[in-house]
Amino acid sequence: xxxxxxxxxxxxxxxxxxxxxxxxxxxxxxxxxxxxxxxxxxxxxxxxxxxxxxxxxxxxxxxxxxxxxxxxxxxxxxxxxxxxxxxxxxxxxxxxxxxxxxxxxxxxxxxxxxxxxxxxxxxxxxxxxxxxxxxxxxxxxxxxxxxxxxxxxxxxxxxxxxxxxxxxxxxxx
Amino acid sequence: xxxxxxxxxxxxxxxxxxxxxxxxxxxxxxxxxxxxxxxxxxxxxxxxxxxxxxxxxxxxxxxxxxxxxxxxxxxxxxxxxxxxxxxxxxxxxxxxxxxxxxxxxxxxxxxxxxxxxxxxxxxxxxxxxxxxxxxxxxxxxxxxxxxxxxxxxxxxxxxxxxxxxxxxxxxxxxxxxxxxxxxxxxxxxxxxxxxxxxxxxxxxxxxxxxxxxxxxxxxxxx
Numbered sequence: 001x002x003x004x005x006x007x008x009x010x011x012x013x014x015x016x017x018x019x020x021x022x023x024x025x026x027x028x029x030x031x032x033x034x035x036x037x038x039x040x041x042x043x044x045x046x047x048x049x050x051x052x053x054x055x056x057x058x059x060x061x062x063x064x065x066x067x068x069x070x071x072x073x074x075x076x077x078x079x080x081x082x083x084x085x086x087x088x089x090x091x092x093x094x095x096x097x098x099x100x101x102x103x104x105x106x107x108x109x110x111x112x113x114x115x116x117x118x119x120x121x122x123x124x125x126x127x128x129x130x131x132x133x134x135x136x137x138x139x140x141x142x143x144x145x146x147x148x149x150x151x152x153x154x155x156x157x158x159x160x161x162x163x164x165x166x167x168x169x170x171x172x173x
Numbered sequence: 174x175x176x177x178x179x180x181x182x183x184x185x186x187x188x189x190x191x192x193x194x195x196x197x198x199x200x201x202x203x204x205x206x207x208x209x210x211x212x213x214x215x216x217x218x219x220x221x222x223x224x225x226x227x228x229x230x231x232x233x234x235x236x237x238x239x240x241x242x243x244x245x246x247x248x249x250x251x252x253x254x255x256x257x258x259x260x261x262x263x264x265x266x267x268x269x270x271x272x273x274x275x276x277x278x279x280x281x282x283x284x285x286x287x288x289x290x291x292x293x294x295x296x297x298x299x300x301x302x303x304x305x306x307x308x309x310x311x312x313x314x315x316x317x318x319x320x321x322x323x324x325x326x327x328x329x330x331x332x333x334x335x336x337x338x339x340x341x342x343x344x345x346x347x348x349x350x351x352x353x354x355x356x357x358x359x360x361x362x363x364x365x366x367x368x369x370x371x372x373x374x375x376x377x378x379x380x381x382x383x384x385x386x387x388x389x390x391x392x393x394x395x
Contacts, residue, residue, distance in 0.1 A: 016201060020190050023197035027189060033196075040200040048204075050281045067280045070287045077383065109185035110192070116182070123390045126284055132186040145283020146391060154390075159179055166178075 003052060011051045014060050015044065021064050022047075028117050028129045029072035035079070043071045065130070065143050073122040116165055124158060131155055223271045230264030237261055240319065250322060253315035260312050267301050285391055292383040310347045314340065 003011060015022075026039040047067050054063055113132075117125055123144075130140045137155075141148045241254025274294045280287060357365055 012205065019197040019201050020194070022200065023193040024186075024190050026200075027193055036196070037200065040197070041204055044201065044204040046280045050279065053279060053281060063281050066282065066284060066287075069284050070280045070282075073284065073288055074291060109181050110189045113182050113185045113189065121386065123284070123288070123386065132183050134183065143284060145285040150391075162179060162182070166182075 003048075007051070011048065015047060015064070018061050018064055021061060021068055024129065024133065025065070025068040025072045027114070028125055029076050029122075031114070031118060039072060039075050042075060043068045046071045062139060062143055069126045069129075069143065073126065076122050076125075112166070112169060115169075116162055119165065120158075124154070127151070127154055128158055128162075131158075223268045223275070226264060227268035227272070230261050230266075230268055233261030233264060234258055235261075249318065253318045256312070256315045257319065260308055260315075263304070263308065267304070270297070271301070285387060289384070289387050292387060296381065296384065307351055310351055311344065314343060 022040050022043050023036075025043065026036045030036040030039045047064060050067050054060075117128060120128060126144060127140065130143060135143070137148045137151045140151045140155075144151070237254045237257035237260075241251050241258065244250035244254060274290070274297060278287060278290050278294070359365060
């Protein structure tokens with residue numbers, strides 16, 4: 001179904017307002033700049049295709065997150081062998097965002113964070129990305145399609161796992 | 174050395190988002206200039222594979238229906254026509270189910286729901302491929318007979334004992350090979366393991382592993 005000129009403008013405006021979501025999800029599921037770029041384009045394309053079914057009364061970021069995560073999980077499953085969908089902490093080699101982008105030096109914590117995310121499976125990554133983005137349990141449950149209780153239980157376990165990994169990494173340094 | 178906490182990671186995540194900001198803007202601009210322009214000009218990705226399968230299936234069904242109706246009095250040709258029609262119907266049914274599964278996927282639905290639908294689609298593709306392989310190893314016989322008949326050969330040759338023996342043994346060999354391959358794949362030996370770990374085997378396992386992973390993610394609330 002084709003979008004009218006007005007709808008297209010609305011789509012582009014909304015996506016532009018929330019374009020950070022595309023970047024964050026791509027950063028969570030792709031480790032090289034080329035993969036991040038491909039994934040971003042794939043997410044934008046699916047958003048465009050899904051937009052005719054978007055209901056304006058629903059929050060746009062929630063809708064956008066759902067599409068972006070679905071595309072990203074499929075991308076990861078398609079482009080990575082199952083054994084490589086979760087990568088041991090000490091085996092991860094990341095290609096960090098282009099540093100010409102900003103004046104800041106690479107933060108060790110950013111590196112650590114990306115390494116930690118890469119150790120998680122596709123569904124747990126989604127959960128952690130939403131947690132890092134400060135979404136409420138209710139929002140996470142809506143986006144993922146599981147109960148709030150399930151979100152709380154899983155997050156508590158994941159946070160504990162992350163704490164242990166952080167400690168292990170820091171001890172190793 | 175400072176100790177990193179989860180809150181530090183949240184801050185780091187926001188910093189990372191800021192670092193990626195110009196790349197996000199670039200990605201959106203590129204999307205507008207390339208992909209969107211192509212969409213505007215009427216480009217639509219079609220499910221070409223399934224549509225062509227549907228057309229081929231309808232073609233086989235239509236041809237074979239006419240064929241067996243015209244050969245009601247000739248048993249071998251009637252059987253061949255019916256077998257081909259069943260094959261054509263299977264083709265159509267598989268294509269229709271494929272199209273239905275693809276069309277119902279709405280990427281804006283909750284993540285678990287869509288991932289499950291995608292995994293089911295993948296598993297269905299694999300099952301369909303097995304059926305295509307199995308029927309494909311047998312369907313050449315009726316096709317051959319129909320083609321020979323179409324080229325002017327008298328179908329009475331099918332009733333000749335040596336030909337009947339040849340036909341029956343060909344069917345038996347095809348079925349035997351397929352059965353043997355399935356049994357071998359189930360066996361615990363080295364060959365069986367090699368077959369299970371081959372492309373098809375690992376793809377089946379992979380599709381099942383994804384479904385199991387989703388189920389576990391959904392269930393693990395306790």
